Amino acid sequence: MSTREVILTGDTPTGQLHLGHYFGSVRRRVELQETHDCYFLLANMHAYTTRSENPDEIHSDTLEIVRDYLAMGIDPAKAAILLQSETPAIAELTFLFSMLLPFNRVMRNPTLKEEIKVKGLGENYSFGFPLYAVGQTADILAFRAHSVPVGEDQVPHIELTREVARRFNKLYCGIDENIEDDDPIMLEKGLFPIPRADVGKVGKLIGTDGINKMSKSLNNAILITDNPKKVKKKLGQLYTGRQSVTDPGDPESSLMQYVDIFIADKDRAAELKDKYVRGDNIGDGHIKVEVAEAISELLAPMQERRAQYDGDDDTIIDIIRDGTARANIKTEETLAMAKEVSGLGYFSRAITFGDSK
Numbered sequence: 256m257s258t259r260e261v262i263l264t265g266d267t268p269t270g271q272l273h274l275g276h277y278f279g280s281v282r283r284r285v286e287l288q289e290t291h292d293c294y295f296l297l298a299n300m301h302a303y304t305t306r307s308e309n310p311d312e313i314h315s316d317t318l319e320i321v322r323d324y325l326a327m328g329i330d331p332a333k334a335a336i337l338l339q340s341e342t343p344a345i346a347e348l349t350f351l352f353s354m355l356l357p358f359n360r361v362m363r364n365p366t367l368k369e370e371i372k373v374k375g376l377g378e379n380y381s382f383g384f385p386l387y388a389v390g391q392t393a394d395i396l397a398f399r400a401h402s403v404p405v406g407e408d409q410v411p412h413i414e415l416t417r418e419v420a421r422r423f424n425k426l427y428c429g430i431d432e433n434i435e436d437d438d439p440i441m442l443e444k445g446l447f448p449i450p451r452a453d454v455g456k457v458g459k460l461i462g463t464d465g466i467n468k469m470s471k472s473l474n475n476a477i478l479i480t481d482n483p484k485k486v487k488k489k490l491g492q493l494y495t496g497r498q499s500v501t502d503p504g505d506p507e508s509s510l511m512q513y514v515d516i517f518i519a520d521k522d523r524a525a526e527l528k529d530k531y532v533r534g535d536n537i538g539d540g541h542i543k544v545e546v547a548e549a550i551s552e553l554l555a556p557m558q559e560r561r562a563q564y565d566g567d568d569d570t571i572i573d574i575i576r577d578g579t580a581r582a583n584i585k586t587e588e589t590l591a592m593a594k595e596v597s598g599l600g601y602f603s604r605a606i607t608f609g610d611s612k
């Protein structure tokens with residue numbers, strides 16, 4: 256048995272991944288796969304919360320994410336890339352966990368509220384939409400993950416997950432309410448470690464509108480597949496808030512965040528920022544060109560790796576079949592233990608996975 260810590264994180268397939276995903280989470284995963292037992296989940300069921308009328312799109316978006324993972328450096332030999340919809344223990348645990356959470360607690364989740372607002376869902380969201388937050392707790396706990404690398408916006412979901420883990424450990428493993436999360440007894444007696452959110456250094460990358468978080472649906476994202484011309488064009492459109500003469504340049508602006516993140520030469524970045532803040536003969540246009548070049552340099556090797564899998568769905572499917580088989584070994588084990596302690600352990604069952612091509 257591996258004694259390494261378990262990492263789980265995932266992405267909802269909403270289209271191609273972008274630089275916000277890379278800096279918020281994927282870059283960190285590429286490091287973690289060297290030292291941890293990593294599981295990267297394709298949250299394809301969650302995509303149905305708001306897009307159930309577009310199944311074919313969800314299907315192809317799911318495969319595209321895998322291509323982006325590979326492009327950004329995730330290695331399927333080191334980390335398991337798995338399909339949520341073929342990991343049935345997750346669905347079973349979702350049902351059980353939904354009983355451990357007050358309905359109102361789920362609805363108070365600020366990430367859900369924000370999504371309802373941003374996506375304009377009003378009162379017309381599916382029942383499954385808030386349920387996905389419970390599902391996400393099962394995604395994480397099915398793997399008994401210790402740590403979850405995510406962007407800042409996902410922290411409320413991890414908080415909910417911690418509550419479910421504590422509640423389960425208390426109800427069914429006899430762990431006293433007052434035991435600290437990191438008390439060794441939690442790991443000895445409790446089924447679930449209380450998972451930590453591991454928020455990337457750039458928790459929230461501003462999009463090329465200069466205002467909102469980078470997001471495909473807001474049309475302000477730089478995609479992993481964007482060529483240098485596209486990158487330059489998108490940068491050109493970046494709103495910097497410097498349009499008026501009275502604003503001498505805000506060091507917190509989107510453009511300055513981009514300088515910090517993308518200009519690898521730290522001295523050069525400091526020089527640019529200094530000049531910019533002092534309004535010293537350096538315009539947005541110049542900085543944008545320099546940042547665009549730096550971004551394209553970062554993307555070039557990714558695009559080269561991605562090109563190897565162009566049009567080759569079979570290889571991508573092989574990768575997720577293998578990762579899902581590994582995930583099912585882990586999650587079936589968790590499920591059996593969870594059933595045993597929660598009164599659902601009548602007899603053992605075995606499900607086999609991933610052996611039919």
Ligand code: TRP
Pocket residue numbers: 263264265266267296298301391394395403405409
């Ligand atoms: N909700 C996450 C997002 O949209 C994706 C996700 C699903 C996830 N399950 C997860 C992230 C489990 C971390 C852990 O980005």
